[in-house]
Amino acid sequence: MKPLTNRAKQVVNKEMTFSEKIYLPAVLGGLKTTMSHFFKKQATVRYPEEVRPFSDVFRGKHVLKRDESGAERCTACGLCAVACPAEAITMVAAERKKGEESLYREEKYAETYEINMLRCIFLRNVRRSLSERSHFPHYRNYPCQLRSFEFHLWKR
Amino acid sequence: MNVDTTYLIIKSLMVLTIFGITLLIATYLTYFERKVAAFLQDRLGPDRAGPFGILQPLADAGKMFFKEDFIPQNSAKSLFILGPGIAMFTALLTGSIIPWGPQITLFGETFDFQIADINVGILFIVGVVSIGVYGIMIGGWASNNKYSLFGAIRASSQMISYELAMGLSIIAIVMMTGSLSLKDIVAQQHGMNWNVFYQPLGFIIFLVSALAECNRAPFDLAECESELIGGYHTEYSSMKLGFFLFAEYINMFISCALISSLYFGGYNYPFMDMVSDPTVQGLIGTAVLFGKIFFFIFLFMWIRWTLPRFRYDQLMHLGWKMLIPLAIANMLVSGAVILFNQ
Numbered sequence: 001m002k003p004l005t006n007r008a009k010q011v012v013n014k015e016m017t018f019s020e021k022i023y024l025p026a027v028l029g030g031l032k033t034t035m036s037h038f039f040k041k042q043a044t045v046r047y048p049e050e051v052r053p054f055s056d057v058f059r060g061k062h063v064l065k066r067d068e069s070g071a072e073r074c075t076a077c078g079l080c081a082v083a084c085p086a087e088a089i090t091m092v093a094a095e096r097k098k099g100e101e102s103l104y105r106e107e108k109y110a111e112t113y114e115i116n117m118l119r120c121i122f123l124r125n126v127r128r129s130l131s132e133r134s135h136f137p138h139y140r141n142y143p144c145q146l147r148s149f150e151f152h153l154w155k156r
Numbered sequence: 157m158n159v160d161t162t163y164l165i166i167k168s169l170m171v172l173t174i175f176g177i178t179l180l181i182a183t184y185l186t187y188f189e190r191k192v193a194a195f196l197q198d199r200l201g202p203d204r205a206g207p208f209g210i211l212q213p214l215a216d217a218g219k220m221f222f223k224e225d226f227i228p229q230n231s232a233k234s235l236f237i238l239g240p241g242i243a244m245f246t247a248l249l250t251g252s253i254i255p256w257g258p259q260i261t262l263f264g265e266t267f268d269f270q271i272a273d274i275n276v277g278i279l280f281i282v283g284v285v286s287i288g289v290y291g292i293m294i295g296g297w298a299s300n301n302k303y304s305l306f307g308a309i310r311a312s313s314q315m316i317s318y319e320l321a322m323g324l325s326i327i328a329i330v331m332m333t334g335s336l337s338l339k340d341i342v343a344q345q346h347g348m349n350w351n352v353f354y355q356p357l358g359f360i361i362f363l364v365s366a367l368a369e370c371n372r373a374p375f376d377l378a379e380c381e382s383e384l385i386g387g388y389h390t391e392y393s394s395m396k397l398g399f400f401l402f403a404e405y406i407n408m409f410i411s412c413a414l415i416s417s418l419y420f421g422g423y424n425y426p427f428m429d430m431v432s433d434p435t436v437q438g439l440i441g442t443a444v445l446f447g448k449i450f451f452f453i454f455l456f457m458w459i460r461w462t463l464p465r466f467r468y469d470q471l472m473h474l475g476w477k478m479l480i481p482l483a484i485a486n487m488l489v490s491g492a493v494i495l496f497n498q
Binding site for chain 2: 024027030034035044
């Protein structure tokens with residue numbers, strides 16, 4: 001069978017040599033390996049004092065956007081779901097009823113608008129709003145910001 | 157003030173100093189261990205309590221004291237309480253015969269920087285360490301918990317079998333020195349005349365046995381978290397648990413002191429005769445001894461974070477089939493060499 005990587009090793013059940021039997025060379029090799037880690041740079045980020053550098057396109061938080069009068073801007077066109085490279089967005093569209101004009105700007109709105117947080121890669125270009133009935137109700141009353149986002153999740 | 161009172165006062169002070177230093181070092185070994193572990197794993201370790209986290213052991217101790225002190229209902233209560241006490245007591249007792257430095261002169265009197273120079277020094281240490289098994293055994297048995305009992309049985313059988321190899325490797329040293337007293341053994345390794353150059357095999361056997369005696373990885377079968385929850389101290393909480401853990405660190409400190417004294421010349425260092433003032437020489441000697449001790453403590457931790465745990469049968473195999481025959485051979489060869497050189 002062809003191995004998947006070139007790192008595959010044939011297992012042999014041969015007798016151990018004397019130097020292998022007394023373990024000490026292997027133990028010293030192990031000690032050398034761990035000691036090499038002692039002087040490496042630590043991977044720890046001391047979180048509240050230190051913030052990991054984010055990429056420019058990182059947004060970090062999904063925000064429901066409303067227009068000046070407070071109506072939802074999302075028209076459930078579904079373009080964001082098509083555009084999303086991680087396929088994280090699903091939505092169900094619904095029609096606006098009479099009397100709901102102050103809630104939704106257009107005749108169509110997103111009844112449910114879900115972003116799979118495990119799949120989402122937090123791109124900047126998804127400038128879409130979350131529905132009022134979405135699974136993230138705590139974003140519901142987020143103040144409208146037309147163009148700019150800040151990342152609120154990590155920086156207060 | 158007559159001589160006896162001075163002697164008594166200085167000895168008492170020495171006892172208190174060494175008691176305090178041992179406790180302090182054991183406390184800070186927990187911090188040191190966590191830091192070394194972290195650095196070996198590319199982490200930082202505790203750094204929240206105080207600068208670089210140096211107040212961490214105090215915080216831990218505070219936590220230990222204020223935890224609920226729980227005694228299981230079906231345990232043997234008096235033995236349950238006795239267990240950690242024995243462990244702690246024997247751990248602290250061994251520090252009394254380590255020579256911490258050469259002679260010092262105070263108030264016109266010459267003192268050894270050693271609490272008691274017992275003429276059976278080494279034998280005393282081996283004996284006291286054996287009693288230390290009782291602490292673990294009694295604690296584990298009295299808990300009335302199968303995991304504790306498993307841990308206790310493993311610990312005691314491991315310690316008993318490794319004590320043999322340890323004792324046999326010490327015998328070679330005793331034959332070379334002609335004395336059981338630790339003071340004589342250390343004094344004979346003056347300058348760079350360290351025993352490790354004559355007894356390299358004995359040193360390796362002693363080091364491995366010391367690791368097993370302290371229940372340190374790779375021989376930490378007595379408390380392997382992954383199989384036995386906590387081993388013999390599963391049922392313990394609060395400062396009783398603290399005593400067990402603490403006793404372990406004290407044992408480690410004392411073992412390292414013993415390794416340094418037996419094989420690495422204790423307070424002796426190269427070119428020590430060039431320092432003319434005996435007091436300065438003594439102080440440097442003590443500092444050198446502590447340097448050696450800390451090197452070995454670091455080695456213990458380094459080994460812990462390098463090697464995986466042995467399986468129980470591998471442990472017994474290594475102890476009985478490899479270390480003991482090697483130690484006997486080492487003893488016989490040393491004896492033959494000494495005989496021919498006479």
